[in-house]
Amino acid sequence: MLTTHLDRSTARAAVALANRAPSVHNSQPWRWRIGPSSIHLFADPARALPATDPEGRGLLISCGAALHHLRVALRATGSAGRIHRLPDPAHPQHLAAVELSPAPPTAEDLALAQAIEHRRSDRRVFSTWPVPDEFTADLARAAADEGATLVVLDPARQWEVARLVERAAVEQALTPGLAQEVALWSGRARGSADGVPAANVPGDATAAVPVRHFAGREMAQNELGRGESDGTLLAVLATDGDGTVDRLRAGEALSAVLLAATAIGLATDPISQPLEVAATRARLAADCLPSGRAPQVLLRLGWAPVSAEPVPATGRRPVDETIDAFDASW
Numbered sequence: 001m002l003t004t005h006l007d008r009s010t011a012r013a014a015v016a017l018a019n020r021a022p023s024v025h026n027s028q029p030w031r032w033r034i035g036p037s038s039i040h041l042f043a044d045p046a047r048a049l050p051a052t053d054p055e056g057r058g059l060l061i062s063c064g065a066a067l068h069h070l071r072v073a074l075r076a077t078g079s080a081g082r083i084h085r086l087p088d089p090a091h092p093q094h095l096a097a098v099e100l101s102p103a104p105p106t107a108e109d110l111a112l113a114q115a116i117e118h119r120r121s122d123r124r125v126f127s128t129w130p131v132p133d134e135f136t137a138d139l140a141r142a143a144a145d146e147g148a149t150l151v152v153l154d155p156a157r158q159w160e161v162a163r164l165v166e167r168a169a170v171e172q173a174l175t176p177g178l179a180q181e182v183a184l185w186s187g188r189a190r191g192s193a194d195g196v197p198a199a200n201v202p203g204d205a206t207a208a209v210p211v212r213h214f215a216g217r218e219m220a221q222n223e224l225g226r227g228e229s230d231g232t233l234l235a236v237l238a239t240d241g242d243g244t245v246d247r248l249r250a251g252e253a254l255s256a257v258l259l260a261a262t263a264i265g266l267a268t269d270p271i272s273q274p275l276e277v278a279a280t281r282a283r284l285a286a287d288c289l290p291s292g293r294a295p296q297v298l299l300r301l302g303w304a305p306v307s308a309e310p311v312p313a314t315g316r317r318p319v320d321e322t323i324d325a326f327d328a329s330w
């Protein structure tokens with residue numbers, strides 16, 4: 001296989017785009033190393049959220065989303081990435097090695113790369129406009145291409161799932177350290193390099209699915225037309241297994257679905273709260289998925305009302321703070 005020698009500034013720019021990936025509480029729990037013809041992704045345990053995400057599922061899904069963002073960014077620069085997941089059993093934090101080879105970008109590659117800059121988590125209510133079946137079929141294909149299944153829920157299930165989110169929130173409220181963790185990672189000022197800004201959480205939390213209790217809520221809620229109610233479509237992203245690679249691939253699939261949805265113009269909102277509590281995760285699996293499938297993340301999809309204010313971009317750490325020297329010691 002031909003390999004690509006990436007110049008440092010292109011690799012750094014691709015990593016900067018990868019860092020735009022969504023992550024639980026915008027914790028950005030990853031680090032990168034750039035080699036002559038490869039880029040390496042590492043989990044960053046210093047950015048784990050032990051109270052919110054005790055199993056580390058959200059950390060791995062977030063890293064998987066960053067890995068897929070990196071692949072999209074690289075394709076736009078003319079490099080395909082051959083992925084080796086967990087390439088070094090002696091170092092389980094080394095999540096992936098991306099070996100680069102030349103591949104001319106397609107129009108779709110460029111559209112997905114553009115979607116990276118436009119994607120936001122939108123926690124507001126959505127308009128009643130339905131999401132056409134062709135679009136949900138496209139999103140399901142995007143998930144399947146990454147080895148995951150996107151199960152779109154019957155709107156009749158929405159109420160039950162919203163109650164599961166509420167139940168998870170009640171259980172989490174009793175978890176030692178959770179309130180401190182949420183206070184540390186949210187209620188941030190605009191422009192904060194990580195964490196969830198108050199400007200990204202609606203003050204009026206009326207929505208089909210309850211919004212997580214973040215420390216600050218300053219965003220204006222969408223005004224819907226008379227007789228309109230939140231037109232959220234819910235979907236569960238699931239995998240066959242539930243090991244480290246399954247969770248990493250779930251994150252890659254999450255990124256693929258979010259970017260494809262953004263390219264279509266859909267608003268998106270990942271929700272992991274009911275997957276963070278064992279009892280609600282088991283209930284969600286039993287009620288919504290074919291048996292044996294592992295639920296990884298819940299997604300809200302829909303159209304923002306045409307009058308909606310744009311969602312502000314959340315901050316990211318300076319790119320150089322996320323890159324270690326290639327030969328740094330472990």
Ligand SMILES: Cc1cc2nc3c(=O)[nH]c(=O)nc-3n(C[C@H](O)[C@H](O)[C@H](O)COP(=O)(O)O)c2cc1C
Pocket residue numbers: 020021022023024025026058061062065119120121122123195196211212270271272273297313314
């Ligand atoms: C695995 C995962 C789980 C998430 N869970 C939630 C959630 O339960 N509630 C929520 O409001 N946002 C959730 N988010 C969204 C993040 O808070 C969001 O990605 C982060 O604040 C960065 O903002 P952005 O997506 O607008 O770039 C989740 C994101 C990921 C990747």
